[in-house]
Amino acid sequence: MIELITSLMAITLRSGASLIYATVGEIYTERSGILNLGIEGMMLMSAVTSFATVYHTGSLFLGILMAMLVGGAMASIHAFLSITMRANQVVSGLSITLFGSGMASFLGQRLGPESNKGYLVGLVGAKFEPIAIPFLSKLPIIGAIFNQDILTYIVYLLLPAGWYYLYKTRNGLNLRAVGENPQTADAMGINIAKVRYLYTILGGMLVGIGGAHLSLSYAPGWTENITGGRGWIVIALVIFSMWNPARAVWGAILFGGINAVQFRLQASGTTIPAAYLNMLPYLATIFVLVILTWWEALSKRVGAPSALAKSYMREDK
Amino acid sequence: MIISICQPYALCAWPFANFCFRRETKKVTTPILDMKGITKRFPNVVANENVDVELYPGEVLALLGENGAGKSTLMNVLAGMYRADAGEIFIRGKRVEIDSPRDAMRLGIGMIHQNFMLVDTMTVAENIILGLPDLPFVPNMVDVNGRIRQLSERYNLQVDPDSRIWQLSVGEQQRVEILKLIYRGAEILILDEPTAVLTPQEAKELNGILQQMTREGKSAIFITHKMEEVIAFSDWVRVLNKGRLVTVKQTNRTNPQELARLMVGRDVLFRLEKKDHDLGDVALELTDVSANNDKGLPALQGISFRIHSGEILGVAGVAGNGQKQLVEILTGLRNVSGGKIRIFNEDKTNKSPLEIINSGVSHIPADRIARGVAGDMSVANNLAMKCYRKPPLVRKGFLHPARILDLARRMIDLFSIDTPTPQTHAKFLSGGNIQKTILAREIDACRGLLIAAYPARGLDVGATEFVRKQMIAQSEAGTAILLVSEDLEELVGVADNIAVLFEGKVMGILPSNKADTEKLGMMMAGVKLEETTA
Ligand SMILES: Nc1ncnc2c1ncn2[C@@H]1O[C@H](COP(=O)(O)OP(=O)(O)OP(=O)(O)O)[C@@H](O)[C@H]1O
Numbered sequence: 001m002i003e004l005i006t007s008l009m010a011i012t013l014r015s016g017a018s019l020i021y022a023t024v025g026e027i028y029t030e031r032s033g034i035l036n037l038g039i040e041g042m043m044l045m046s047a048v049t050s051f052a053t054v055y056h057t058g059s060l061f062l063g064i065l066m067a068m069l070v071g072g073a074m075a076s077i078h079a080f081l082s083i084t085m086r087a088n089q090v091v092s093g094l095s096i097t098l099f100g101s102g103m104a105s106f107l108g109q110r111l112g113p114e115s116n117k118g119y120l121v122g123l124v125g126a127k128f129e130p131i132a133i134p135f136l137s138k139l140p141i142i143g144a145i146f147n148q149d150i151l152t153y154i155v156y157l158l159l160p161a162g163w164y165y166l167y168k169t170r171n172g173l174n175l176r177a178v179g180e181n182p183q184t185a186d187a188m189g190i191n192i193a194k195v196r197y198l199y200t201i202l203g204g205m206l207v208g209i210g211g212a213h214l215s216l217s218y219a220p221g222w223t224e225n226i227t228g229g230r231g232w233i234v235i236a237l238v239i240f241s242m243w244n245p246a247r248a249v250w251g252a253i254l255f256g257g258i259n260a261v262q263f264r265l266q267a268s269g270t271t272i273p274a275a276y277l278n279m280l281p282y283l284a285t286i287f288v289l290v291i292l293t294w295w296e297a298l299s300k301r302v303g304a305p306s307a308l309a310k311s312y313m314r315e316d317k
Numbered sequence: 318m319i320i321s322i323c324q325p326y327a328l329c330a331w332p333f334a335n336f337c338f339r340r341e342t343k344k345v346t347t348p349i350l351d352m353k354g355i356t357k358r359f360p361n362v363v364a365n366e367n368v369d370v371e372l373y374p375g376e377v378l379a380l381l382g383e384n385g386a387g388k389s390t391l392m393n394v395l396a397g398m399y400r401a402d403a404g405e406i407f408i409r410g411k412r413v414e415i416d417s418p419r420d421a422m423r424l425g426i427g428m429i430h431q432n433f434m435l436v437d438t439m440t441v442a443e444n445i446i447l448g449l450p451d452l453p454f455v456p457n458m459v460d461v462n463g464r465i466r467q468l469s470e471r472y473n474l475q476v477d478p479d480s481r482i483w484q485l486s487v488g489e490q491q492r493v494e495i496l497k498l499i500y501r502g503a504e505i506l507i508l509d510e511p512t513a514v515l516t517p518q519e520a521k522e523l524n525g526i527l528q529q530m531t532r533e534g535k536s537a538i539f540i541t542h543k544m545e546e547v548i549a550f551s552d553w554v555r556v557l558n559k560g561r562l563v564t565v566k567q568t569n570r571t572n573p574q575e576l577a578r579l580m581v582g583r584d585v586l587f588r589l590e591k592k593d594h595d596l597g598d599v600a601l602e603l604t605d606v607s608a609n610n611d612k613g614l615p616a617l618q619g620i621s622f623r624i625h626s627g628e629i630l631g632v633a634g635v636a637g638n639g640q641k642q643l644v645e646i647l648t649g650l651r652n653v654s655g656g657k658i659r660i661f662n663e664d665k666t667n668k669s670p671l672e673i674i675n676s677g678v679s680h681i682p683a684d685r686i687a688r689g690v691a692g693d694m695s696v697a698n699n700l701a702m703k704c705y706r707k708p709p710l711v712r713k714g715f716l717h718p719a720r721i722l723d724l725a726r727r728m729i730d731l732f733s734i735d736t737p738t739p740q741t742h743a744k745f746l747s748g749g750n751i752q753k754t755i756l757a758r759e760i761d762a763c764r765g766l767l768i769a770a771y772p773a774r775g776l777d778v779g780a781t782e783f784v785r786k787q788m789i790a791q792s793e794a795g796t797a798i799l800l801v802s803e804d805l806e807e808l809v810g811v812a813d814n815i816a817v818l819f820e821g822k823v824m825g826i827l828p829s830n831k832a833d834t835e836k837l838g839m840m841m842a843g844v845k846l847e848e849t850t851a
């Protein structure tokens with residue numbers, strides 16, 4: 001039994017980590033008032049490019065760097081369209097997802113070695129290995145927490161740091177103000193465009209790491225649609241977290257946990273058709289969103305940044 | 318004394334002594350602020366045309382003009398929110414470019430905007446330190462709160478640094494705005510209608526703060542529609558009319574009547590005519606009503622009163638004594654925790670806003686931006702917002718745009734709303750014209766009971782006179798009106814009876830012809846009506 005819980009926990013953490021990276025990234029982006037629906041495409045693109053980088057160079061570090069670069073670059077396209085061009089953010093984000101998914105599967109067939117006709121599918125490259133922390137990793141049940149790879153350990157820091165930055169620092173204060181009431185923030189001397197660019201791109205980089213986590217740690221290698229819709233779950237997780245980075249952990253654990261249970265059930269050879277099991281995380285997303293919106297209506301005043309998805313120009317009021 | 322100062326300029330005749338004194342001192346000091354030939358255009362509107370402003374250290378300049386004259390625009394140019402199309406700005410004699418609010422701040426310019434610039438979901442303290450350039454990376458909120466408490470004590474601006482903005486009344490929010498300026502230590506203060514939401518008492522205190530600041534060498538530009546404030550607060554007056562500067566006057570050489578005439582272009586009546594008329598049935602009846610505020614604390618306790626058709630009941634009181642909650646429970650925006658509300662003899666306790674609107678209630682809200690208009694909709698649609706559900710504006714379930722436009726044109730005309738076109742988005746109107754839009758809609762939709770919170774707030778003298786006349790006319794036509802106001806003169810002039818609220822309780826109701834400022838003042842401070850006579 002204990003062994004079962006431990007393994008469930010290990011899977012939960014491993015599949016939750018990429019969700020947490022992307023969720024925290026998107027929370028920062030949305031806190032600045034920019035809605036980025038391009039996450040799915042950005043995660044796919046970072047997953048494929050980071051895996052290709054690692055395969056060819058053997059350097060995991062370069063792989064992560066590539067993921068951040070790709071995530072950041074795609075986010076800056078979105079930033080340019082929605083901040084400078086004041087385009088509709090939903091349309092811009094969706095285009096990025098469509099572009100990213102298509103481009104990622106195209107690159108999956110071109111970035112591989114000659115010997116494999118350019119295909120990346122089926123190749124094995126370097127991956128992040130678990131680092132067991134002496135003693136702690138031997139503890140029953142919670143031992144799994146201390147037997148993870150470096151990307152997951154960083155998540156443990158990312159959550160409290162993300163919360164602290166948003167709620168306790170000057171920059172976090174300015175960021176929240178920009179997403180809540182850009183006109184006021186502007187009048188108080190904050191550069192709205194700068195803040196929005198900064199956090200859209202920063203968010204994109206974190207989303208990129210979330211994508212790389214999939215192809216370098218969670219399911220090493222490249223397969224078509226490796227994200228399995230995680231980019232969309234992230235959008236739900238942001239709402240679930242109430243735009244608070246610290247709460248991203250609960251969502252990720254919940255969804256990661258469902259994932260783990262599903263794995264476990266499949267492995268134990270249940271008679272429930274796999275299709276139903278695969279549906280679980282998405283059904284849970286819908287369920288949680290319904291509960292949350294209902295709950296949110298009751299407790300007014302917690303919720304989305306007021307200026308989310310609204311463009312701002314000074315003389316436009 | 319004055320003569321002796323003026324003696325070096327022996328030519329000065331005594332009536333002009335003061336004038337000479339000012340003139341001569343100015344030759345040696347450069348103006349702290351000099352705006353030259355400012356022009357600012359918006360689509361379809363020239364908001365400012367070749368306007369000059371001069372401000373000397375330690376002086377207060379009052380900026381006057383009708384609603385939409387371009388006062389806020391001119392000040393927004395100075396504060397870096399708008400870019401002028403032409404003109405130059407000199408600060409302490411040096412030509413400056415002000416491209417952003419940050420530039421303005423660096424030059425020591427601080428502005429209190431006509432519509433509050435506050436982040437609703439944040440605390441008072443967070444709002445005050447927002448965007449401060451020298452803020453440490455991790456602000457020490459204990460220190461910040463301490464400093465805020467200190468400042469609010471020194472200037473008598475009571476507000477809890479930890480409460481969130483949305484929990485505060487408009488008057489309290491104004492205090493936060495003033496604290497923001499003080500905290501930043503601005504040298505040139507711009508106050509865009511700061512007293513519009515203050516009680517006369519608070520306005521007097523603000524005057525004290527201003528005096529204290531100008532004594533320290535700071536200067537201020539001050540926009541107001543209240544003539545007595547111009548006289549009390551300022552050294553110089555500049556009057557704008559349709560974007561142009563029409564008059565520059567020294568305050569002690571003018572008077573309220575002249576200023577009003579300069580602004581409106583005709584004489585303004587400061588007295589109102591009221592005819593005696595019979596009252597109808599009870600329109601609104603409150604029995605022992607209690608309600609909580611947003612923090613869950615009691616805000617209204619055991620309120621009981623009645624208003625008859627044709628009667629105007631004024632509600633006086635210092636801001637934050639339950640006026641906000643009273644208006645909200647009467648319009649369905651807040652639930653009562655006890656008691657009964659009857660409107661036209663039907664129980665309307667805790668009913669939805671729509672049900673209350675349908676029973677014939679109009680509402681002029683205190684917070685015009687949040688509850689009065691939809692800024693991104695046209696003026697015409699805003700005007701139609703109360704009656705669009707019924708014919709003639711709707712036909713077979715579809716809106717009838719031509720009729721909406723007709724209605725809008727009529728109201729724009731009747732209330733002289735200054736808007737480029739009926740299709741212009743409401744958010745582009747000047748503050749006073751947004752207020753006029755709401756008034757037009759609500760007074761027009763008025764079918765029995767009007768709940769009016771500070772209806773003349775932000776209106777110029779001409780429009781104020783018009784609104785007060787309208788309310789009196791409506792009551793003579795049989796409408797019952799609840800008028801919440803902080804302007805005692807308005808209450809005495811317009812209302813038939815006046816109820817005074819203090820800490821959520823009614824201190825007493827007295828006929829307005831028996832009310833004097835002193836008695837009302839005592840009641841507003843918590844003395845019961847019975848005790849004032851004793
Ligand atoms: N951002 C904007 N876009 C378009 N038009 C604007 C904008 N700001 C102001 N205007 C227009 O400029 C004119 C002057 O407006 P302004 O707000 O300066 O008037 P005001 O003198 O402050 O009036 P009030 O006493 O009502 O506050 C108005 O006609 C208004 O509609």
Ligand SMILES: [Mg+2]
Pocket residue numbers: 388389390431509747748749
């Ligand atoms: Mg104005």
